[in-house]
Amino acid sequence: MDCYQWFSPIFLSAFIYALLCFKSNKRKTSPPFEPNSDHGFPIIGHIPQFIINRHRFLDWTTELLAASPTNTITIHRPIQGVITANPTNIEYILKINCHNYPKGSFITSTLWDFLGGGIFNSDDEQWKAQRKAASFEFNTKSLRAFVVDHVKHEISARLIPLFKNYASTGEILDLQDVFERFSMDSVCRLVFGEDTACLEGDSDVLYYSSSFADAFKEAEDLSAGRFHYALPSLWKLKKLFDIGSEHRLRCLIERVHAYAMDIVRLKKKKIEDSSAHEFDLLSRFIASGQYSDAYLRDVIVNFILAGRETTSSAMTWFFWLLSQRPDVKQKVLDEISLFKGDLGFQELRGMNYLHAAITEAMRLYPPVPVNSMMCRKDDMLPDGTFVGNQWLMSYNAYAMARMETIWGKDCTEYKPERWLADGVYRSESPFKFSAFHAGPRICLGKEMAYIQIKSVVACILGSFELEVVEKNRRPEMGLSLTLRMKHGLAVRVGLRQD
Numbered sequence: 001m002d003c004y005q006w007f008s009p010i011f012l013s014a015f016i017y018a019l020l021c022f023k024s025n026k027r028k029t030s031p032p033f034e035p036n037s038d039h040g041f042p043i044i045g046h047i048p049q050f051i052i053n054r055h056r057f058l059d060w061t062t063e064l065l066a067a068s069p070t071n072t073i074t075i076h077r078p079i080q081g082v083i084t085a086n087p088t089n090i091e092y093i094l095k096i097n098c099h100n101y102p103k104g105s106f107i108t109s110t111l112w113d114f115l116g117g118g119i120f121n122s123d124d125e126q127w128k129a130q131r132k133a134a135s136f137e138f139n140t141k142s143l144r145a146f147v148v149d150h151v152k153h154e155i156s157a158r159l160i161p162l163f164k165n166y167a168s169t170g171e172i173l174d175l176q177d178v179f180e181r182f183s184m185d186s187v188c189r190l191v192f193g194e195d196t197a198c199l200e201g202d203s204d205v206l207y208y209s210s211s212f213a214d215a216f217k218e219a220e221d222l223s224a225g226r227f228h229y230a231l232p233s234l235w236k237l238k239k240l241f242d243i244g245s246e247h248r249l250r251c252l253i254e255r256v257h258a259y260a261m262d263i264v265r266l267k268k269k270k271i272e273d274s275s276a277h278e279f280d281l282l283s284r285f286i287a288s289g290q291y292s293d294a295y296l297r298d299v300i301v302n303f304i305l306a307g308r309e310t311t312s313s314a315m316t317w318f319f320w321l322l323s324q325r326p327d328v329k330q331k332v333l334d335e336i337s338l339f340k341g342d343l344g345f346q347e348l349r350g351m352n353y354l355h356a357a358i359t360e361a362m363r364l365y366p367p368v369p370v371n372s373m374m375c376r377k378d379d380m381l382p383d384g385t386f387v388g389n390q391w392l393m394s395y396n397a398y399a400m401a402r403m404e405t406i407w408g409k410d411c412t413e414y415k416p417e418r419w420l421a422d423g424v425y426r427s428e429s430p431f432k433f434s435a436f437h438a439g440p441r442i443c444l445g446k447e448m449a450y451i452q453i454k455s456v457v458a459c460i461l462g463s464f465e466l467e468v469v470e471k472n473r474r475p476e477m478g479l480s481l482t483l484r485m486k487h488g489l490a491v492r493v494g495l496r497q498d
Contacts, residue, residue, distance in 0.1 A: 191299075
């Protein structure tokens with residue numbers, strides 16, 4: 001068992017934390033609900049409960065949030081904070097009073113080694129400047145066309161041949177792994193215009209790019225693992241002495257950053273030596289002439305983080321749910337059959353039922369299940385919960401999907417029809433369906449994610465039969481920042497006969 005996940009026994013953790021937190025904040029507050037209806041143990045707070053339930057954090061917090069009258073709980077230790085599944089609270093922290101809830105020093109410092117000062121790890125003016133530049137680029141028609149064309153190529157040249165090969169051999173395919181590699185190829189083409197060829201076994205660039213892809217994935221997991229320590233200061237001690245998981249993380253980050261810097265230099269040289277216009281995001285940022293190489297490196301890392309595992313997670317969960325619901329699968333197939341020939345942006349946009357089915361999958365299994373920020377100064381949420389200065393403020397999108405107060409008694413059912421009105425897709429408030437975040441930081445790549453997922457689903461379901469080998473396996477959350485299946489999704493591929 002990895003030492004960064006279960007570093008110390010409960011009593012040792014309690015003793016060390018008691019020494020570190022002897023002068024802990026003794027602010028008198030009366031939150032509406034706390035785990036086990038108390039303030040936790042003296043000094044050590046809820047560390048024992050956290051350690052016991054750390055392996056099932058999402059289900060544990062969902063149970064607590066569902067038991068709370070306001071769907072909000074307060075946690076005392078390992079980090080002082082509030083978790084909510086209340087849409088009114090979420091609108092307040094993400095929109096109405098968002099200036100009081102930045103990423104904060106705790107989160108940015110924890111992820112700084114990996115993400116630097118990129119758009120997903122910055123605040124205030126630094127974030128505004130990057131958001132403005134990225135927003136302009138994501139709203140151009142040329143970029144949307146670039147995404148559509150690239151996804152088509154990636155599907156026809158790599159994904160379809162791969163599935164045909166597995167259909168002919170009868171071997172078991174790990175669908176999650178395939179989607180992660182497919183998403184890596186797609187997002188890298190979008191971000192810096194290079195082919196990482198993670199789905200192609202005989203490519204000349206495979207070893208180098210796959211090494212980068214594997215290093216990126218492991219660096220993401222280890223960086224996110226820092227948030228799972230019972231004692232938040234322990235990873236800093238390990239980093240100081242360069243031991244264990246922190247030594248491994250340092251080596252991985254060096255590899256990721258070196259690859260990204262090589263891409264920046266090569267892209268700059270390519271732009272200087274050619275008059276041809278490049279459509280990838282990195283080229284667009286370079287063309288402005290405003291950014292340093294280190295900044296451009298962070299652009300690459302941050303946007304790969306945003307687009308790689310989130311999209312693959314959404315696709316994996318969608319196919320897993322579809323395997324449980326043949327009626328939904330047939331409705332998706334019926335809609336796909338109406339759109340013959342080349343699937344362009346308008347055709348994909350017209351698939352209302354498929355859009356609803358994908359959205360419903362992301363409602364139940366949001367790619368980013370928990371999102372956190374820090375409270376800048378003492379505040380009171382609309383439901384009456386106190387949030388202290390420098391407290392962690394989180395909203396749990398996974399738990400929200402399981403709240404009867406939000407989605408009704410059928411909240412745990414996979415029901416695409418809840419998104420349709422007379423057969424036309426009907427959106428919900430982003431503070432109720434928060435898979436793409438909300439407020440000023442709402443996801444810029446939402447439309448592109450749907451384009452990619454719809455294209456993949458239409459091509460795979462239209463040509464292949466997928467049989468999930470272990471239908472009774474329940475998916476689990478790993479240590480990454482996104483919701484993954486711990487053991488992947490094993491499927492047997494067959495060619496459709498109709």
